[in-house]
Amino acid sequence: MQFLENFKPELVISSPGRINLIGEHTDYNMGYVLPTAIENNITFSFKKNGSDDQCNVYSKTYDTGFEIDLNKIAVSKIEWENYILGVLNEISKRTDKVRGFDCIVESNLPTGSGLSSSAALECGLAFGLNEIFELGLSKLEMVQLSQTAEHTYVGTQCGIMDQFASVMSEAGNVILLDCRSLEYKHIPIDLHPYKIILLNTKVSHNLASSEYNTRKQECEQGVAIIQKKNPNVKSLRDVDEEMLLAAKEEMSPVVYNRCSFIVKENDRVLEMVEALKQNDLEEVGQILYKAHDGISKEYEVSCPESDFLVDFSKDNAQVLGARQTGGGFGGCTLNIVHESAVEDFTSAATKAYKDEFDITLEAFEVRPSGGTTAI
Numbered sequence: 532m533q534f535l536e537n538f539k540p541e542l543v544i545s546s547p548g549r550i551n552l553i554g555e556h557t558d559y560n561m562g563y564v565l566p567t568a569i570e571n572n573i574t575f576s577f578k579k580n581g582s583d584d585q586c587n588v589y590s591k592t593y594d595t596g597f598e599i600d601l602n603k604i605a606v607s608k609i610e611w612e613n614y615i616l617g618v619l620n621e622i623s624k625r626t627d628k629v630r631g632f633d634c635i636v637e638s639n640l641p642t643g644s645g646l647s648s649s650a651a652l653e654c655g656l657a658f659g660l661n662e663i664f665e666l667g668l669s670k671l672e673m674v675q676l677s678q679t680a681e682h683t684y685v686g687t688q689c690g691i692m693d694q695f696a697s698v699m700s701e702a703g704n705v706i707l708l709d710c711r712s713l714e715y716k717h718i719p720i721d722l723h724p725y726k727i728i729l730l731n732t733k734v735s736h737n738l739a740s741s742e743y744n745t746r747k748q749e750c751e752q753g754v755a756i757i758q759k760k761n762p763n764v765k766s767l768r769d770v771d772e773e774m775l776l777a778a779k780e781e782m783s784p785v786v787y788n789r790c791s792f793i794v795k796e797n798d799r800v801l802e803m804v805e806a807l808k809q810n811d812l813e814e815v816g817q818i819l820y821k822a823h824d825g826i827s828k829e830y831e832v833s834c835p836e837s838d839f840l841v842d843f844s845k846d847n848a849q850v851l852g853a854r855q856t857g858g859g860f861g862g863c864t865l866n867i868v869h870e871s872a873v874e875d876f877t878s879a880a881t882k883a884y885k886d887e888f889d890i891t892l893e894a895f896e897v898r899p900s901g902g903t904t905a906i
Contacts, residue, residue, distance in 0.1 A: 532596045534587050534633045540576035542663050546655025546903040547572040548646035549696035550727070550856055550865060552705050552720075553822055554800040556830060558690025560750050560793050561711040561768040563800040566692055567720070567899040568700035573638040573651045574906070575659045582631030588615055591637040601629060606684055614652045617684025621676035622657065628664045641731055641893065645857020649685070650693035651903075653677035658698070658903045671713070674698050688744050700902040707804055711768055720807055720899055722815070725851060728868045730880060731893035732836040734861040742832065743858055746789060753790035756781045767793045792829035796822065816852025816867050820845070823854035832859025836888055840864045843883055847876055 547568035554564035580587070589596030590611070597612055604620045607613050622629060634656070640648040657673040660666060668676075677694040681687050695708055695715070704717040750767055757778045758764050764774070767790055775794055779787050799818050806814040823841045827833035837855040841864055844853040849872030856865040868876050877894040884892045 532587055532589050532598075534580065535589060535635070538576070538578065538633065538635065540578050540635070542577040542659060543906040544575040544577070544655050544659040544662070544903065545572045545906050546575065546651040546658065547697055547700070547900055548640040548648060548651050549693060549700070550646065550729070550897055551692065551696070552865070553803045553818060553854075554692070554796060555822065555826055555856070555859075556746060556832070557768075557793055557796050557800065558692035558708075558710045559688065559747055560690075561766040562793065562797040564690075564692045564708050564710060565705045565718070565800050565803055566696035566700075566708070567705040568696055568902050569646065569897040570900045571640045571646060571895075571897070573636060573640060573648065573655050575655045576635040576637075577659045577663050578633045579663065580631045580633045585631045586619075587633045588612075589633075589635050591635055601631070610685070611652075613684040614649055614680065615656055617680025618653050618656045618660075618677060620684065621680050622660060622666065622668075625668065625672070625676070626666050628666055629660055630664065632660070632663065634659070645855075645859075645862025646729075647693040647697065647857070649681060649687075650677065650697045653680055654694055654697040654903050658905075662905055670698050688747050696902070698902045700900060702901045703899055705807070705899060707800070711766070718804055718807055721810065722812060722867060724870045725812060725867050726870050726873055727897050728866045728873060728877065729856070729863040729895055729897055730840050730866060730877070730884075731863045731895075732834070732840065732861050732884075733890050733893060734834065734836050742860065746830065746832065749786050749789040750793060753778075753782060753786045756786075757790075768797065770794055788829040788831075792825045795825060812851055812867070816850070819852030819854045819865070819867065826855055826859070830859075834860050836861065836884075836890070837864055839887055840880060840884065840892075843880055844876075847872070847879075850876060 548571045549566050549568050551566040558564050584601040586599040654677050661668045674694045678691050701717050705720050708715040803818050841853045844850040849869040851867040853866040881892040
């Protein structure tokens, strides 16, 4: 792309990936989640190019780019372009101040790892355009338009957690987010002498997008059945175990299991907050193991590779807990590992995983970090 030759950015934005300590698939069920941004990020280098409507976006990571006419924004056949186009489409509904720009995108987030590179891409673009063209969008508006962009242009009916964590995080904290009211609190997290170690399975089963939407529909079916006796119920957030049991006979076993997982997972988020406040790290670990059991058996969004790694961690006294993190069907497992044992644990896990699946594991530490910002 021609603009790359003499490119000097006017603005550089860092937009982080995220982990979710607990609260998987609860966000689109209007429940609680406990995410935080991490240090791994996508950087955006922006420059106005002086045109009214011609834009160039180039991914340094994948050595590919495309041109955009702001007057002719439409869904692309190339998936990653739709994250950019969807955000531009949403911004165009709110303001006409965006003009021609050039942008270079570079990521150190592993794709398909469940660290939400998609939300980082959406939020980083929105944040940068808001800064460089002085659009006057609030952080919450950027979060919400990025979520809508993913619904409309990418086709994933995601909840709001990923975008919220990417923009709103503070270093050293997780966010207790109520996905119904969007009220949130920053909860300090101090796991010392333990560290958060992610093991990237390096598998990304292509079920993730279609099955994600299927899980959403299954939860909605459960809500519709529960509403017959409880008309005030709007989502699984309003459901307790007693209500669920009362409706069990009318549900298929699959729908019951999906609903059961969400109801229990909401409780686990609040239990995790209390464990962090009490600095009860043993309890933190146990909650993670219970969550993975539900992810694997009730919600069925795990995979053999993730299950293997979580089971492997249970044999190591220096690991407090582990679970698959992210939307599912691969990506990373999150492990709470004593700092003295990180090297031994990751070496042993890497060898066992290679022997079992002939895949080379990727291990890295993550730290709760701040949200999207101008560098």
